[in-house]
Amino acid sequence: MLTLIQGAEVFAPTALGVVDVLIGGKKIIAIDPNIQLQSNLAVDVIDGHGHILTPGFVDSLVHITGGGGEAGFASRTPEMNLTDATLAGITTVIAALGTDSSSRTLSNLVAKAKGLKEHGLNVYCHTGSYHLPAKTLTGSITDDILYIEEFIGVGEVAISDRRSSQPTVQQLAELAAQSKVAGMLSGKKGIISIHVGPAPSHLALLHQVSEQTDVALSQFYPTHMGRSQQLLAAGIAFCRQGGTIDFTTSTTAYDLAHGEIPAAQAVAYCLAQGVAPERLTMSSDGHASLPIFDExxxxxxxxxxxxxxxxxxxxxxxxxxxxSIEHALMTITSNPANLLGLKKGSINVNADADLLLMDARTLTPHSVWSNGILMVEHGHAKVKGTFED
Structure with a gap:
């Protein structure tokens, strides 16, 4: 089946204007202002007028097997369903464990990832979790990344947080070196996803690793960077030294009342401060627990x-x-994809057909394709997980 999307304004995420896009199988096979087909092959023609066509969103932190447990076993959050992602325009997720790496395991994480992939979603994973020494599947960070296709890096490793294992400079440097070498051997980036908590040490540990060892700051990808204005300032300095920072879009009224900056507002502030738009990303932290603490x-x-x-x-x-639509899109498409070394997050010939068609006025999803599979049509799921209603 060929799919021809006609007359949409295309953001790749850079603006391409009004062009037609032709999908064949899992790939984008043509982009042109006026694609004409003369063929007896079946062609599904989509009227894109009044819509924008963008890459499917890349969500760089999702707890697909659930998270939580801070209030006991009954507080463990549920697993992600396929349509939790696709109905929101997300075609690629990067999965990770969090605080709990005992009842939540890497084997379950990879199994869940493989199941979602069977339905057409793009899923990658991080080995390890909040704590060091890092838990692995094979007994080795290097072997996990090298031999298990879903693993692309390590994380989310917690710093500046009472729930972290209080890692030392040497521990974090050794972890980064192992992940970097594994990435080199496997053609992956081996990035370390860093959970940054509310403690006033902020990103100090990352700078200490960079200053005292040969590990580059760009090896670390800190998230939750909108927790406070002080942490945001530290993040801007981190970007100016070659790093990329991530803002969490899931938040609570409690967090906002206690100084957290909404992700979109944080991105706008960074851009106003002259931070390069390529240095900023947003992620959902989907299906994580969002704890509320007292003083x-x-x-x-x-x-x-x-x-x-x-x-x-x-x-x-x-x-x-x-x-701008371009800069906003970059934070959830090309920026996380490029940082993590994924061939995702862009629209070009021979790219994977991960696409999102949105109403141009409201930016609400109309249709979603993942690997060329029509997952959502007219805002409704066409493909659901095996046990979804």
């Missing part, structure tokens, strides 16, 4: 991260903060 760090409540928050923050970036 003594006692847990008093939990909420669950939502993948759909990525779409809402993209819309907020454009409509509320007047960020």
């Amino acid at each position: 003594d760090f006692n847990l008093i409540g939990l909420e669950v991260g939502k993948e759909a928050s990525l779409l809402r923050s993209f819309q907020e970036a454009v409509f509320t903060h007047n960020i």
Whole structure:
């Protein structure tokens, strides 16, 4: 089956204007202002007028097997469903463990990833978790990344957080070196995803590793960088030294009341401060637990991260903060894909057919293709997980 999307305004994520896009199998096979087909092959023609066509979103931190547990076994959050991602325009997710790497395991993470991939979603994983020494599947960070196709890096390793293992400079440097070498051997990037907590040490440990060893700052990818204005300032300095920072789109009213900066607002602030748009990303932290603590760090409540928050923050970036569609899209398509070494997040000939067709006025999803499979049509799921209603 060939699919021809006609008359949409295409953002690749750079603006290409109004052009036609032809999909064949899993790939984009042509982009042209006026594609004409003379063939007896079946062609599904989609009228894209009044819509924009973008790459499918790349969500760089999702807890696909659930997270949580900070309030006991009953507080473990549920697993992600396929449509949690696709209905929000997400075609690629990067999965990770979090605080709990005992009842949540890497074997389950990879199995869940493979199941989602069978339905057409693009899924990659990080080995390890919050704590060091890092847990692995094979007994080796290097072997996990080298031999298990889903593993592309390590994370999310926690720093500046009471729930972290309080890693030392040497521990983090050794981990980064192992991941980097594994990436070199396997053709992957071997990036270290860093969970940054609320402690005032912020990114100091990353700078110490860079200053005292041969590990580059760009090897680390810190997330949750909108927790406070002080952390955001540290993130801007990190970007100016060659790093990339990530803002979490899932948040709570409690967090916002206690100084957290919404992701879209944080991106707008960074751009206004002259940070290169290529240095900024947003991720959902989907299906993570969002703990609410009192002043003594006692847990008093939990909420669950939502993948759909990525779409809402993209819309907020454009409509509320007047960020261009190109720059807003970069934070959830090409930027995370390029940083993590994924051939995703762009529209060009021979690229994977991961596409999102949105209403041009409201930026709401109309149709979603992942690897050329039509996952969502007219805003409704055409493909669901095996056990979804």
